[in-house]
Amino acid sequence: MAEQQKYTQRTTRMATASSIGDIDGRKAPRDTVFEAAVLGALMLEKDAYTTVCDILKPECFYEPNYQKIYEAIQTLGINQRPIDVLSVTQQLRLNGTLDEVGGPVAVVNLSTAVNSAANVEYHARIVAQKYLARELIAFASNIQNKAFDESNDVDDLLQEAEGRLFEISQRNVKRDVVQIDPVVDQALRQIEAAANRTSGLSGLETGFHELDKLTSGWQNSDLIIVAARPAMGKTAFVLSMAKNMAVNYNIPVAIFSLEMSNLQLVNRLISNVCEIEGGKIKSGALDSLEWEKLSSRSKQLNGVPLYVDDTASLSVFELRTKARRLVREHNVKMIIIDYLQLMNASGMKFGSREQEVSMISRSIKQLAKELNIPIIALSQLSRAIESRGDNKRPQLSDLRESGAIEQDADIVCFIHRPEYYIHADTDASGKDIRGLAEFIVAKHRSGKVDDVQMRFRAPFARFENWSTDIASGMAVQGSRLNQQLADGNAPIPQNDPLSGGSADISPAAPGESVPF
Numbered sequence: 001m002a003e004q005q006k007y008t009q010r011t012t013r014m015a016t017a018s019s020i021g022d023i024d025g026r027k028a029p030r031d032t033v034f035e036a037a038v039l040g041a042l043m044l045e046k047d048a049y050t051t052v053c054d055i056l057k058p059e060c061f062y063e064p065n066y067q068k069i070y071e072a073i074q075t076l077g078i079n080q081r082p083i084d085v086l087s088v089t090q091q092l093r094l095n096g097t098l099d100e101v102g103g104p105v106a107v108v109n110l111s112t113a114v115n116s117a118a119n120v121e122y123h124a125r126i127v128a129q130k131y132l133a134r135e136l137i138a139f140a141s142n143i144q145n146k147a148f149d150e151s152n153d154v155d156d157l158l159q160e161a162e163g164r165l166f167e168i169s170q171r172n173v174k175r176d177v178v179q180i181d182p183v184v185d186q187a188l189r190q191i192e193a194a195a196n197r198t199s200g201l202s203g204l205e206t207g208f209h210e211l212d213k214l215t216s217g218w219q220n221s222d223l224i225i226v227a228a229r230p231a232m233g234k235t236a237f238v239l240s241m242a243k244n245m246a247v248n249y250n251i252p253v254a255i256f257s258l259e260m261s262n263l264q265l266v267n268r269l270i271s272n273v274c275e276i277e278g279g280k281i282k283s284g285a286l287d288s289l290e291w292e293k294l295s296s297r298s299k300q301l302n303g304v305p306l307y308v309d310d311t312a313s314l315s316v317f318e319l320r321t322k323a324r325r326l327v328r329e330h331n332v333k334m335i336i337i338d339y340l341q342l343m344n345a346s347g348m349k350f351g352s353r354e355q356e357v358s359m360i361s362r363s364i365k366q367l368a369k370e371l372n373i374p375i376i377a378l379s380q381l382s383r384a385i386e387s388r389g390d391n392k393r394p395q396l397s398d399l400r401e402s403g404a405i406e407q408d409a410d411i412v413c414f415i416h417r418p419e420y421y422i423h424a425d426t427d428a429s430g431k432d433i434r435g436l437a438e439f440i441v442a443k444h445r446s447g448k449v450d451d452v453q454m455r456f457r458a459p460f461a462r463f464e465n466w467s468t469d470i471a472s473g474m475a476v477q478g479s480r481l482n483q484q485l486a487d488g489n490a491p492i493p494q495n496d497p498l499s500g501g502s503a504d505i506s507p508a509a510p511g512e513s514v515p516f
Contacts, residue, residue: 029133030062045117207244252305258342339378358404412443
């Protein structure tokens, strides 16, 4: 116990010393010569501040007096006022800190210590790197201290550590501007590659033909929001899509299910593939023909590159870690999150849930760009739809908890099933709406917005392509097939016209996968 207290006192001393002084005889990372050079250069060259304003903030300076001087320079820069010895001195006087930094003489000495601002960006980056090193030392010392305190929950400590480390790392993420020529070449190569594909799509094919035409497939680095009210079929849609992509096209897909367990998710997937009602899958009350269907069709799922994770309260930091591993180890091409509002940003503090959801949404978009894959996040809609009279079609303002979701997303889609609200076979115009699902693309950053009609088969929680031929012949073909099955005269259909074109699927080549 005495040893632990001694260690705790030492790490506490380190955590404090890392920001204000030496640590156990070792100097905290800093270079006050470069700090002075940066401040002097800022007062010599009128455009120097615009070069370093994105690199430095006051706390980057180790010397407290230099922090106060940079605060004055920052205030002048924000207000677009001239930055020179006189204006900085006047601003320090207004801030009440002129005497603290050593008076006008100290400011003049800084400006005369350098001859030009030619190297100000290089010097500023050195100052910023020293600051990040001090932050890492303080962070590590603090975590060590808390880890030795047995009253702290280790899982909470891991979340806090990951969140804090993420904050520090984000400060150092900068992308330089590039001349447009290589980007033009890349765009032209992408267009040529799309033209050479038989599908004519530039992105990932979903198996929903009209949707693929509208979007040209899901595009790399895009954040796609699929939103709907409860019971509209959000999970059913992404499962149908994931099945199409993994089974039909052998595209590796990962699903993070925060609402359902792996087993529940796979039971729904089996119902979708085998066309057996979900209730029967759960109860096991299958007749002989259904057992045959289960045995034959479930083989389509063997070895497919479909990965699932059912962590109940997934944080954005866990998602980032797991997503990177999935892309690196399994070459995952798309990630699905079910659903966004169940995620958290533990380890970080927010004034409201709306701010937390905004941070989550922004982080997922950043992750899509970093991994260069599309990420689909499901989202709940507010209850405002239910109180809108006859017009139940969702709109962008219905996105729940944060307008940042709409802002961050490249594509925002809604699922709307008219029969859910009308409780009839036809709408007011006499149109048959049985099984009709409208997939509404309400925002499309790189293309047009439109509605796509799909068919929803509720017993199997399955979305399919909408086809007028199928729609007109469904009742006749369905009754004929059911009669044949009842008589025992029909084999399990391999080209079922009711399957929306998915029954002719041959199992994908076995690939590396994790257990469902």
